[in-house]
Amino acid sequence: MHDDSALLVRRIARAYRDRVVPAVRAERLPLAVAAWEAPGEPVPFEEARDRSYRPLARGEWWGRAWGTTWMRVRGEVPEEWRRRVAAGTHAVELAVDLGFRGGQPGFQAEALVRMADGRVVKGIEPLNDWVPIDGAASEGAAFDVFLEAASNPDIAQEWTFRETPLGHPQTAGEEPLYSFGGIDLALRDLEVAALERDWAVLEGLLAVLPERSLRRARLLRTLEVAVDVLDPDDIAGSVAAVRDVLAPALAASAAGSAHRVAAVGHAHIDSAWLWPTRETIRKCARTFSNVLDLMDRHPELVFAASSAQQYAWMQEHHPDVFARIRERVVEGRWVPVGGMWVESDTNLPGGEALVRQFVAGKGYFLRELGVETTEVWLPDSFGYSGALPQIVRASGSDSFLTQKISWNETNAMPHHTFLWEGIDGSRVFTHFPPVDTYSSDLGAIELDRAERQNAERGISDLSLVPFGFGDGGGGPTREMLETARRKCDLEGSPRVEIMRPDAFFAAAKAALPDPATWSGELYLEFHRGTYTSQARTKAGNRRSEHLLREAELWAATAAIRHGAPYPAAALQGAWRTVLLQQFHDILPGSSIAWVHRQAEERYAQVAAALESIIDEALAVLGGDGDDEVVWNAASVPLDGAPALGAAVARADGRGSLRRDGRGFVFESDAVRVVVDDAGEITSFVDLRTAREAIPPEGRANVLALFRDTPNQWDAWDIDRHYARTPLPAARVVAVRAEGDVLVVAREIGASTVHQRLRLAPHGRALDIETIVDWRERQKLLKLGFDLDLLAETAASEIQFGHIRRPVAANTSWDAARFETVAHRWVHVDEPGFGATVANDRVYGHDVTRRPRPGGGAFTRVRESLLRAPVYPDPEADRGVHVFRHALSTGDVLDAVAEGHRLNVPPRVRRGRAVAPLVRVDGAPSVLVEAVKLAEDGSGDVVVRVYEARGGRATARLVLGFDIASAVRTDLLERALPDQPADPLALALRPFELVTLRLVPAR
Structure with a gap:
């Protein structure tokens, strides 16, 4: 054992790469594959199943940009393989190569796998290329599998980000993008697979342990012996002996002072970015079915997923997947987080729009999953508004997680766990994971970074690590979960415990009862161009927000004053479109052309729908009057009309x-x-x-x-x-x-x-x-x-x-x-x-x-x-x-x-003057942000006000209709436990936001 250290590391790495990894799949049988290419946009499985399929050969080019190719593979599990499966030593799976070019999942070809009866099995991606054939291996020999393969272009181009025409179907061309690598039936040797993880975990530690440390020296020698014991001509026959060599190193316990990692399964899925929203729906189906399959095999897995929009897509397009998610939510292993409709940008949306992210998101989770989220989960937005802490608290949430601030170009954030104070003084407990990624694989380098960078080390030794492939989806893999098992108590590594986010936040608060405070915005020292790029998308958002304000105000006024029907469904549809497009790669202008052209089209549809609502409401309110009337939906008097009301037009004061x-x-x-x-x-x-x-x-x-x-x-x-x-x-x-x-x-x-x-x-x-x-x-x-x-x-x-x-x-x-x-x-x-x-x-x-x-x-x-x-x-x-x-x-x-x-x-417009439904007396700095009817369809009026100057203000909300009662509420329109004697009397602190629910006298 006299090899130079660097040479020894190289020998160990090659043995792992060239001997151990290939031996995991002990045997492989090539399968015949047939394919049918959908001529346009994706089609349902029921339509694709009965099409005429043609043979697809290995090496054949397939898949135009943004196309869908259905692949069908049939086969039979050999009897000898089934005997090994029954003995518990092996598993049978399909090994799929769509033409992968290496690299991270989510940025090239992907597929959703179904059985012939339509049942969704899981997704296929570059680093998650297997399909379980459990049923065929244990219950019978034959299998019949369909793959809905998406030939999405790799617009990231290995992260070089070059100018490309691939971002829109009209410019992407018809040339196929991928060379088909084939589908094999593979016999997975479970003992060799276990050795692969043993070896990978210990070899990974070599990269982070101090050069002259005793632990590293022992690992080097242990792995050297493992290479010697490994028989390259009979990997399976020598695997037990090799694992015996590695076992003592894996059994060595972590130091008592080791950092503790709360590992949360995750898959950050951008609701649009280098793909359109229709592809995000399919990415969610692939990723979520991957997770559900893993949960069946790994009872310890806990998975956190945000964005109510993505759950709603599953409910609409993949109800079978959604039903399985709901079961896991009830069980407690699938954890909705975030409480927002999407992981939105927080710099650009207006105040009421940011409120509605929570109203729509938390409302959906409560209605459909019976869960109230308490953690706001925004790992990847491009900076965070100083108004957000108050909105978070007013929504009923109390914790916040972000990762993106690690991208700062100039200054490092001084804290990783802290209280974030907003412009009104509201504070929210915040964690900024020192691992510096939301897509960890729980590898040694990342966990070492989490321990080394933790700003609260010595005070709190706990941090959260989201693990699983992200951005384009993918999620956790079986290899990550096996890594977590080995690192629960391993010398040289932080202790890893798979944990629910709420459990982590409870533990973090207990460990750090008096955290430091950061006041004001969390400004990202990077991505400053997102305030300006794609000006049409930004203009569409701004106009939509204000049209929604007008539509709700006038529709609510018409409903209360004249009994007109309130267009709740149309307003909800408009809001959901606007909220979706506030996602942090749409509104900031950082998506492909297809996304932004669609956004502009959708904003035009929203505008048309809202203008119709406004016209109908004003027709009811204006009646048969012949005067030229100024309708003012602003919070301040304009052109002679009162705030939130209408008055007869008068000559302006223009000079x-x-x-x-x-x-x-x-x-x-x-x-x-x-x-x-x-x-x-x-x-x-x-x-x-x-x-x-x-x-x-x-x-x-x-x-x-x-x-x-x-x-x-x-x-x-x-x-x-x-x-x-x-x-x-x-x-x-x-x-x-x-x-x-x-x-x-x-x-x-x-x-x-x-x-x-x-x-x-x-x-x-x-x-x-x-x-x-x-x-x-x-x-x-x-x-x-x-x-x-x-x-x-x-x-x-x-x-x-x-x-x-x-x-x-x-x-x-x-x-x-x-x-x-x-x-x-x-x-x-x-x-x-x-x-x-x-x-x-x-x-x-x-x-x-x-x-x-x-x-x-x-x-x-x-x-x-x-x-x-x-x-x-x-x-x-x-x-x-x-x-x-x-x-x-x-x-x-x-x-x-x-x-x-x-x-x-x-x-x-022609009509008659209309007094405001509500107005504020006593303080010009107290403004009405929204007037609407309640989300629950009760007909109650909801009014949101805030203090705009940044000082104390005393005012009164004056109503233009009779009420039976009034209460202060949270953003979800639920009565707060502590009510003032007079809810309409407003004594506001600087920038304070207040929501009131008014029950009309009936």
């Missing part, structure tokens, strides 16, 4: 437009704005304070184009270096006045921009409509506003409030936030004066300081309008886009009002 020596001058009673011959704003004077908002030599309404070539992920990332590569400024084509509108035409890069500038109807803001015909590739377009303010912070609207971020980049944390997210407005101020840039569809922006001519500094706010990434959608954002912005002065509540005005514009 004038004239030309003088300074350029074009807009003027009203409130502001005077000067626009030069380049179409840029050179002066914005608030006449109420005589304060100039534009700094000397500064400009607003400035278009800027930059090179945008991220280091890694095109659609996901805006990297800091973009600012060092500005491209030539916009070229002015024309500037002319048309009545009270200033029309500006410009060219920038290869694109054209047309703008229409005019004073807002109330005369206190300048409205800017920007129409861009975007023809760029890998460019970033920003619209900038220089503001003569020395702002310490920038207030950006988020759900149910706003977050203030430092403008100066004093720390590495500040510097990393060079691109940030806001909803309808960004507000910057100094004592006594502030300015707002509001928008109707933009999310990304940057706020910086610049030297001010004459001394001091000013603040620059830039809105990110468009990007042009080439992966995964080479044509992302090309075409025409329309943006609306407003520049105004005032305080934060003025900013809130401008955001509402642009996003919930009043409607003018």
Whole structure:
């Protein structure tokens, strides 16, 4: 035993790879395979089963991109094999090779396996290639199996992420993608399979144990002896002796101080990404049936799955699989987690939409599975809003899990288990697994990382590890479960215990009764381009959210005032579409072209349905009146109409437009704005304070184009270096006045921009409509506003409030936030004066300081309008886009009002005035977010309000209808245990969210 250590490691690895692994399948018999290719989209099994199948030979190319090929394989288990199965030494299975190219499951060809009677067996993927033939081996010789094989293109291309036309059927072509590797009947030697895991577990430890440690030296020598004992000519005959050699090493107990791992079976399945949602349905069927099959074989397996949408898909498309899931849920081994409709993005959805993720998700789990989830499970979203802790607590959940913050480029999170405090002060117990993956295989390197990186080591020695292939699905494998068994108490490894998530959180809270606190958003220092990519998808989301607000408000008002039917089913359908498309690879703009084109189509369908609901409700409410009425669904008065009500239209207060020596001058009673011959704003004077908002030599309404070539992920990332590569400024084509509108035409890069500038109807803001015909590739377009303010912070609207971020980049944390997210407005101020840039569809922006001519500094706010990434959608954002912005002065509540005005514009219809169903008296900062009828169909009215300024507020909810009772509720509209004496009297803390349920007098 004098081999050099490195040579010995190589010898051990080769023996495992070339001798042990191939011997697991002791014998193989090639099988004849027949195939039928579905001509279009996937078809049901009943339709495919009776088609005419042709022979499919090994090496034959099959499967166009996004196609479905049904394969049928029949055979008979040899009698000798059945005797070995009966003896308990072997198992019979199909070994399937669809043409796998190695790598992780979920990104290439996959298949769902059924028996001839239609029963779903399991999925087939690159690292899970077997089909059990248990019944045929034990009850009879013959078997008849169908595979629904999906030839999904490997758009990840081994993680190189190159530009590709494969992301849409119209551009993917008809060429087959995979060379069929064949299907064999295989005899699995159970004792050799056990040796394979013994060897893999011990060999894996060699990579993490200290070079000069005694444990590593002993393992090396033990494995060296195992290689010597292993007979390459008779693996099966020597396996018992080899296992005897390894047994003492496997029996050595972990150190008393070893880290404890709560292993939770998992399969992160993106509801869309490099595949469309229709393929996600099939991925769920493959993965979930894999898990169910494993549960039959491994009673210790516990599996956690989030996303009510994915369960609903199974209930609709695979009721047999759903029924088996329901049984395992009752048993306690299948654990619904998350409580959301999908694992959504949390930066971009509006407040009410984020609430409805929980209303829809937790409501589904309660109704269909009898389970209330208490853990919010969002491992892979691209940062987490500071509003989320309050929403989580208000939904009835108390724990939160994420993994993505491990991707931070600049700063490492200082905690792994902590209390996360939101903008209102709500706190939620949070775990950020130090294993740094949500797709662990429980290998030695990953578990060592979990132990080594745990920020709470020495205080708490427990962390959670989600194990199972993810992103494209797949889930746990039999090899992972056998690894977990061996690592329950193994020297050199953390102790592994398979555990339910709720049990982990209970143990973690007990182990860490006084955790550290992190306050504010969990900003991801990466993927900043997701605030901007796929602008049409983002515009569709924003418009849908506000149409839903209008539709619910007016439909509820019509139902209470006139007894009109409430379109609950149509509203639920619209909400479910919007919630699905808030998934963290759809709304952020990081999916293939097919996903985003479908999203745009679905948003158009949602808009049509909601406009119809609104029209019908307004017709009921407006009646036969002949007046021109302004219908205002906003939370603030607009155009003379009260918040949430309708009033007779009146003349607006818009001012004038004239030309003088300074350029074009807009003027009203409130502001005077000067626009030069380049179409840029050179002066914005608030006449109420005589304060100039534009700094000397500064400009607003400035278009800027930059090179945008991220280091890694095109659609996901805006990297800091973009600012060092500005491209030539916009070229002015024309500037002319048309009545009270200033029309500006410009060219920038290869694109054209047309703008229409005019004073807002109330005369206190300048409205800017920007129409861009975007023809760029890998460019970033920003619209900038220089503001003569020395702002310490920038207030950006988020759900149910706003977050203030430092403008100066004093720390590495500040510097990393060079691109940030806001909803309808960004507000910057100094004592006594502030300015707002509001928008109707933009999310990304940057706020910086610049030297001010004459001394001091000013603040620059830039809105990110468009990007042009080439992966995964080479044509992302090309075409025409329309943006609306407003520049105004005032305080934060003025900013809130401008955001509402642009996003919930009043409607003018013939009819009669309508008083609001509800209104708030006493505090202008208390806003009504939603008015709707209750989810349970009772006809009760649900009202959601919040405090918007960020301060204490006392107000009263005033009702325009008689009620029998009122209660405060959680988000699921369940009465809270502690009720105030008067539920309509509101005493709110900063940014507090309150839901009330009102029972109408009947």
